[in-house]
Amino acid sequence: MHSQLATPQVERVEMDELPCWRVKTATAELLVAEQGAQVLSYQRNGEAPLIWLSEQAGFRRGQSVRGGVPVCWPWFGDLTRNPPAVQAMRQSTGPAPAHGEVRNLDWRLLDIVKDSGSVSLAFELVRPAGGLPHWPHAVDLNLAIRLDERLTLCLTSHNRDDHPVALTQALHTYLALGDIHQVSLEGLDGQRYIETLENWEERRQQGELRFTGETDRIYLGTPPKFTLRDPAWGRRIHLAASGSHSAIVWNPWIDKARRLSQFADDAWQRMLCIETANVLDDAVELAPGKSASLAFSLWSGPL
Numbered sequence: 001m002h003s004q005l006a007t008p009q010v011e012r013v014e015m016d017e018l019p020c021w022r023v024k025t026a027t028a029e030l031l032v033a034e035q036g037a038q039v040l041s042y043q044r045n046g047e048a049p050l051i052w053l054s055e056q057a058g059f060r061r062g063q064s065v066r067g068g069v070p071v072c073w074p075w076f077g078d079l080t081r082n083p084p085a086v087q088a089m090r091q092s093t094g095p096a097p098a099h100g101e102v103r104n105l106d107w108r109l110l111d112i113v114k115d116s117g118s119v120s121l122a123f124e125l126v127r128p129a130g131g132l133p134h135w136p137h138a139v140d141l142n143l144a145i146r147l148d149e150r151l152t153l154c155l156t157s158h159n160r161d162d163h164p165v166a167l168t169q170a171l172h173t174y175l176a177l178g179d180i181h182q183v184s185l186e187g188l189d190g191q192r193y194i195e196t197l198e199n200w201e202e203r204r205q206q207g208e209l210r211f212t213g214e215t216d217r218i219y220l221g222t223p224p225k226f227t228l229r230d231p232a233w234g235r236r237i238h239l240a241a242s243g244s245h246s247a248i249v250w251n252p253w254i255d256k257a258r259r260l261s262q263f264a265d266d267a268w269q270r271m272l273c274i275e276t277a278n279v280l281d282d283a284v285e286l287a288p289g290k291s292a293s294l295a296f297s298l299w300s301g302p303l
């Protein structure tokens with residue numbers, strides 16, 4: 001078996017309405033939807049999944065899939081909570097979709113590069129003629145996905161326009177875990193955060209983060225590395241970011257889980273989002289001709 005996969009395999013598969021790419025190496029398997037360039041799942045052989053995909057996920061055109069790694073761009077979350085310069089890029093005061101415009105658009109696979117131990121896929125957003133709805137700025141958006149002993153995603157924005165562009169963004173990673181009640185997130189001690197569930201008050205993290213209720217926080221000035229201890233599955237998940245000094249930590253807990261689309265009532269116990277971001281005072285300002293990249297790598301290790 002091992003020798004068959006000495007060269008990684010990439011095959012096109014359909015998940016209901018969505019064309020996807022399934023990637024297999026000797027040690028791991030990855031599934032990516034072309035829509036949204038959305039990583040849907042990632043699992044290392046013999047291990048529980050590292051990236052969570054909802055058992056109620058729907059694979060429909062025009063609808064982001066619950067789970068995986070949705071790309072939030074050119075704004076994160078509620079546009080009205082974004083810095084004024086980011087809000088000003090949208091030329092309409094009408095309601096704006098949460099998390100921007102690209103997670104349910106078509107992307108195009110540009111390239112597949114394989115060697116004996118790795119596969120890289122390069123996706124590009126198919127920018128609609130005239131730009132995104134009410135967002136007429138010529139910014140190219142690419143997502144590079146590399147699978148080797150780790151999974152690495154790198155989102156690059158390139159401003160092809162003649163004026164500066166301000167944006168916020170996130171790689172909205174849904175991590176899979178054994179039991180949310182037992183996990184702890186290390187690496188945030190002493191960090192500032194915005195408690196979005198309490199009037200967006202600014203607070204400071206003390207010690208490791210544990211989960212006892214709905215959590216929706218924006219950490220600012222974040223370090224490049226986080227570790228999630230998951231005793232139930234006997235492992236740590238390591239996440240290393242670059243080009244990012246902010247991160248969202250989200251778990252909907254019981255009540256919000258019931259209101260979420262494509263989400264089983266008890267699924268909050270088995271997932272946690274740690275979203276590698278550029279939000280609030282970490283927003284990106286791109287001068288004409290300039291590019292910026294946001295990236296993370298994910299891997300697992302012993303407890």
Ligand SMILES: O=P(O)(O)OC[C@H]1O[C@H](O)[C@H](O)[C@@H](O)[C@@H]1O
Pocket residue numbers: 077098099216217248249250260273275
């Ligand atoms: O339901 P969605 O639009 O995919 O958003 C899911 C979640 O994304 C982020 O983590 C936000 O901080 C949450 O407030 C939001 O509920």
